[in-house]
Amino acid sequence: EKGTYPHYMLKEIDEQPIVIRKIIKEYQAGDNELKLDEDIRSAMKAADRIYIIAAGTSYHAGLVGKGFIEKLAGIPVEVHVASEFSYNMPLLSSKPLFIFISQSGETADSRSVLVKIKEMGHPALTITNVPGSTLSREADYTLHLHAGPEIAVASTKAYTAQIAVLAILAADTANAKGIELPIDLMKELGIVASTMEVLTDQKEEIEQLARDYMATTRNAFFIGRSTDYNVSLEGALKLKEISYIQAEGFAGGELKHGTIALIEDGTPVVALATQENVNYSIRGNVQEVVARGANALIISMRGLEQDDDAFVLPKVHELLTPLVSVIPLQLLAYYAALHRDCDVDKPRNLAKSVTVE
Numbered sequence: 001e002k003g004t005y006p007h008y009m010l011k012e013i014d015e016q017p018i019v020i021r022k023i024i025k026e027y028q029a030g031d032n033e034l035k036l037d038e039d040i041r042s043a044m045k046a047a048d049r050i051y052i053i054a055a056g057t058s059y060h061a062g063l064v065g066k067g068f069i070e071k072l073a074g075i076p077v078e079v080h081v082a083s084e085f086s087y088n089m090p091l092l093s094s095k096p097l098f099i100f101i102s103q104s105g106e107t108a109d110s111r112s113v114l115v116k117i118k119e120m121g122h123p124a125l126t127i128t129n130v131p132g133s134t135l136s137r138e139a140d141y142t143l144h145l146h147a148g149p150e151i152a153v154a155s156t157k158a159y160t161a162q163i164a165v166l167a168i169l170a171a172d173t174a175n176a177k178g179i180e181l182p183i184d185l186m187k188e189l190g191i192v193a194s195t196m197e198v199l200t201d202q203k204e205e206i207e208q209l210a211r212d213y214m215a216t217t218r219n220a221f222f223i224g225r226s227t228d229y230n231v232s233l234e235g236a237l238k239l240k241e242i243s244y245i246q247a248e249g250f251a252g253g254e255l256k257h258g259t260i261a262l263i264e265d266g267t268p269v270v271a272l273a274t275q276e277n278v279n280y281s282i283r284g285n286v287q288e289v290v291a292r293g294a295n296a297l298i299i300s301m302r303g304l305e306q307d308d309d310a311f312v313l314p315k316v317h318e319l320l321t322p323l324v325s326v327i328p329l330q331l332l333a334y335y336a337a338l339h340r341d342c343d344v345d346k347p348r349n350l351a352k353s354v355t356v357e
């Protein structure tokens, strides 16, 4: 039930710190130990390449997860949109492991890939919020998101849960392979949970930004580099699906190869700047769009902030920034939709789970 909340989406945004704490509890075995099935551990260790298959927001979480698995566990990862993979399968490695990410566990596009790769004899792990769902039953292994029911069509807490569980899976695999971790993951996830609470208490600031930047615009751009680019795709998807503002996420460096032609006086450009190694270059991209009249809304992280930034996130571990940078983007989409009188929880033309291909 949504209780005193006007919308499920807002309730689910607010539940994110609780979900992260629940995930920590469910997956922590003891000091520096993670509780993952031995079978999953072996499957991860045996894989020479991982194929992540998903759709929509779950695909965006997969893009972030690729970074974790490659950086922490040293296994190459490809992330594919399910509906494309089905009909255009790439050459597979000799020992592939498939990871299906799906909040509902019922997405038909993902299931069609699962059926095909099972026929080919490959192992599959499903990461889902609904154990017992089709994708969970038909895969060899399941990891549970523990996010609680997600009712709003726009996915919020499932995205952050997926990212947290993917980080845990990557860290567990690194442990199993004897690779030293550059992060005390459970401790840093605890810091993320507290930071999420700070952010969900800043609704008024974000509501004001939604008024200032999104009230009347027909389009909006989200830019970032590296992991911020992955989050910008999610920010754009959130905004478009519930507020019907045409929104696109772009890699900062790619703008000048065409998209910058769309920037006009007043076009909102939301820029993420949470990564030290690309802070300088994303700032350069912001200048390029501002010079063409864009209305830049910069979301940065403590330590990397500059004077004109609209919103500064408290500092969290560099690997985990998507878990916090997405929150202002979720709230921005929520308030933009609200101010435009859109049906926040049930946007037009969309279903919560897409069970047709």
Ligand code: M6R
Residues within 6 Å of the ligand: 055, 056, 057, 058, 101, 102, 103, 104, 105, 106, 107, 110, 153, 154, 155, 156, 237, 238, 241, 352, 353, 354
């Ligand atoms: O249940 P799934 O995670 O498989 O769903 C995938 C997409 O349909 C879903 O994430 C969709 O993009 C959301 N409406 C995004 O907010």
